[in-house]
Amino acid sequence: MMQTPLILSTFITRAERFFPNKMVISRTGEQCIQRFTYREWAKRTRKLSNALTQLGMKHGTKVGTFAWNHHRHLEAYFAVPCTGAILHMINIRLSPEHIMYIINHAEDEILLVDAEFFPHLEKMAPMLKSVKHFVIMGDSKDIPETTLENVHSYEALLESASDEYDYPQDLDENTPAGLCYTSATTGLPKGVIYTHRGLVLQSYALGLSDAMGVCERDIAMSVVPMFHVNAWGIPFAGVFYGTTQVLPGPGFNPAVLLDLIESEKVTITAGVPTIWLAVLKELEQSPRDISSLRGIVCGGSASPKGLIRTFEEKYKVPFIVGYGMTETSPLVSLSVLTSSMDNLTTDERIDRRALQGLVMPGLDIRVVNENGEVPWDGETMGELTVRGPWIASEYYKDERTEEAFKDGWLYTGDIAVMTEDGYLKLTDRTKDLIKSGGEWISSVDLENALMSHDDVYEAAVIAVPHEKWMERPLACVVLNENVAEDDAKVQELKDSLKVQFASWWIPDEILFVKEIPKTSVGKFLKAALRDQLKEHYTKK
């Protein structure tokens, strides 16, 4: 067979040759939607490659992006790696300290920055050791007033650059293409390198009928940020398959997303549960036509069943839960319904949709405890380990590699069970698992049960130190608007749990709170809750 490498430049070539008139639809601000054909987008991408090369980008150079989801970010997604350089997607929501750390740790030499964020980065500039150029991304060619040298306008650079760039066709497919840091719950962020090979293979998986089935006919809207784990791979797969892409840009809100779904006839979209909860609330208040949707993909944390049920039953939109993490590129599994589930009742089907689902073709998993792989019985918990060609093998220049990567497997830190029919079900993070009197209690199972209650908006269950049992569960619950926070409600919620769980699983207390603290990517920040409430059971 030919030794044709699996590299991203083949995607751009495919899009411009076979789908030159398909669209990249980019919202760059309030009331501002720009439209580019793939032919135009590919030319702009090649211009960007030339412009960055003139700024000193070489094979292996790290180029950071600090930006929303828009066409320029999508240009950078290809313009950087296709030359052999490395795209570092910087999470804009990290603390300034962590942002400085990762830029220095990655040794970024060029930063592509949305104009609105430039003041933020400008302040850090003296501490950014490796950065030689700032490129301001915005519709204008003006450069903001600054004392820094080497600040360029993205559009001005493109204007003067050639739109011809012959991407190397013999690039080794194991060449690093991307770099993303995961915000560890404690300590500094950890970096993960994505190779061309890994991203190409994940893109194949995304296109499978048994996965998202991203295809030419799709109009895909990436709500998940492009600064977060390749926006789950959809921008890459979209170019590969000639999919129309909708990028919702800066400061979007649920109304903006729904307007885009309606006006652009979006067929598939992906984001975290918090987004879809807010979108659903907006949708119920101000109905839109979302009948174009053939699927909503949801991951990042557990999805409330009420959310899934409403989209599936009321709006007839399949709601597909997925699982992945920065270390896995991220696609590991999706709750696609297999043929064995054809005869499920509606309730059973929703239960299945809420799980993490079927592991992608090409990956292998093991759920392990101290005795080895656990039986697939839907009950026995263990740590999920993953292996495959788009799974990281290390943290970038980081000693914590050896904690997570052992014997050829990634230890995810997630506690899971496998159903008898091979569906993955996450039950907890290792750190969030509640160990009560020597038994394991899944905080996620309790949260899901609470969040399926009609009156509950969000719920987090945490382990709190306990004199007798070592740890006992405590539930923090956000009620829906206009629901009274009284003892009767506490009892009602506890009663609803009692019919589902053993008595020793029931949280000793349920606290009503105004919101659950979240990480920069929208996950429950249970470490903060645990810290805040660590003496709740002992101080009494």
Add this chain to the structure above:
Amino acid sequence: MMQTPLILSTFITRAERFFPNKMVISRTGEQCIQRFTYREWAKRTRKLSNALTQLGMKHGTKVGTFAWNHHRHLEAYFAVPCTGAILHMINIRLSPEHIMYIINHAEDEILLVDAEFFPHLEKMAPMLKSVKHFVIMGDSKDIPETTLENVHSYEALLESASDEYDYPQDLDENTPAGLCYTSATTGLPKGVIYTHRGLVLQSYALGLSDAMGVCERDIAMSVVPMFHVNAWGIPFAGVFYGTTQVLPGPGFNPAVLLDLIESEKVTITAGVPTIWLAVLKELEQSPRDISSLRGIVCGGSASPKGLIRTFEEKYKVPFIVGYGMTETSPLVSLSVLTSSMDNLTTDERIDRRALQGLVMPGLDIRVVNENGEVPWDGETMGELTVRGPWIASEYYKDERTEEAFKDGWLYTGDIAVMTEDGYLKLTDRTKDLIKSGGEWISSVDLENALMSHDDVYEAAVIAVPHEKWMERPLACVVLNENVAEDDAKVQELKDSLKVQFASWWIPDEILFVKEIPKTSVGKFLKAALRDQLKEHYTKK
């Protein structure tokens, strides 16, 4: 990223772990259908690996199969390559001379032979230099009476073999997995080696929504023989995705295929036009319920539009034409309808379906003539060249490599045009192209036009030497039953061509024949017709 190799043993592991209860349904004879779960099939496959290892199979050993499509053949598809050995699929329809040549050329050491074919091979045995063992595949454990030593029963070997075999997980993905010889129209067959990497990547392509979309829910029936180019990759993809597989076994006929579609609720099937013409004839005479079908894939030679139209319009089954060849594993393109074709009329849609279609993600093509790549105008013809990770880079130990593999491209020997929207349309084989007075005439276009006539069953158009024009087209036509072969019909057919083609394209003569000679894989054997009729225009 982890350096997890792309190897076929991951498919078998996936099937037995995630889809242990999905089925391999194998017709092994008249009225005999055997059913195996993937769990059982995987155990049998591991047994076969052990049994063959005991017979001396090692890394790199060539093991030939001489068999119909059945579960044992599917076991061999994995049991041989997963160990690092090489499966040589022998085309049972080759001449004895060519069969002996390819077994000797491949240096097969073990042959797995359907019981019914053993007498055929037994006669050749003295000339088979490398073969050390014959393994008889059949439902019985009896060995046929023979003077040969080292003849074994497949089922007896399996019975005494262990069902545990740890396939090497660190096998280099570029290890040869399969070997298939293509019957050249002149000269000896040419061998093509398939690697694990190539077969895995093609399997991903087969599962894409934009391709066949082979998936867990499918019930796939491979009509294309497993001795012919990996049965178009479906047996491999089927195991990967946990697809139920239906294997129609020995000596099937259209009635058998239709019965299987109806009884097993087949969702997707693949074969050559000759098969589907015969199936359609049977279906029209004896109706069956084929409503389970979501697609018929057809390749190998041009599909008559009437065939496509009847399946699409009357039976509501999408009829998808594909293109590929032994050298391309074989999947190159499929006539999946892209979104730009949504507003086509029925006729236009059928026209599109009849083309070779959209090139698979991961492959690149060029249609070239003496001036380089031809414009995508739907008119300019050139030779199709293909490149990609599941395209061969050479013929196995064969000097003819340099004729077909040049500058990193496979020169297919097929003449094609590209439509403006990037659809591939084959117009001829380079050898079948008619060069009349310095202009090119596509024999395939003329054949398709003739075959779309209601009275025509099959038609072949060939170049015949001509004193004035060098070559002129001659049409050989098989009329449907009960249609009179008279001058009026000749004129009617010519008139039907005149409205579609320039006058100089019209064949000077139309001959009515009883059948078109075909190659062992069902393609028109135009070389034979050309030879037979080479003096037709000059002898007068």
